[in-house]
Amino acid sequence: QVQLVESGGGLVQPGGSLRLSCAVSGLTFRIYTMSWYRQAPGKQREVVAQIGNTNKGGETVYADSVKGRFTISRDDAKMTHYLQMNNLKPEDTAVYYCSAINPPRYWGQGTQVTVSS
Secondary structure (H helix, E strand, C coil): CCEEEEECCEEECCCCCEEEEEEEECCCHHHCEEEEEEECCCCCCEEEEEECCHHHCCCEEECHHHCCCEEEEEECCCCEEEEEECCCCHHHCEEEEEEEECCCEEECCCEEEEECC
């Protein structure tokens, strides 16, 4: 059974930082591309960041809105990937979902990130 479990969300002030984690089980982690998506109220789910599998160099890709502020990384030994979010803005408020794709694609349950003073 494949499971993706996010953690690390919460309430933070503008300019603050959070680190999201996604613990994965039930699949061969190292061959999967890992991604973070987010969905704000009334908006479509959008991709935030992606990291390729390590065998192919672990290439990273970011949405323009988070470039220079967010960093995606992975630890194949721990079967976990991360999203370090710095200089957070109110428009980053959303439910953040981690995803694994080879394909097929698997999703986590989501974690709420709220940026507000």
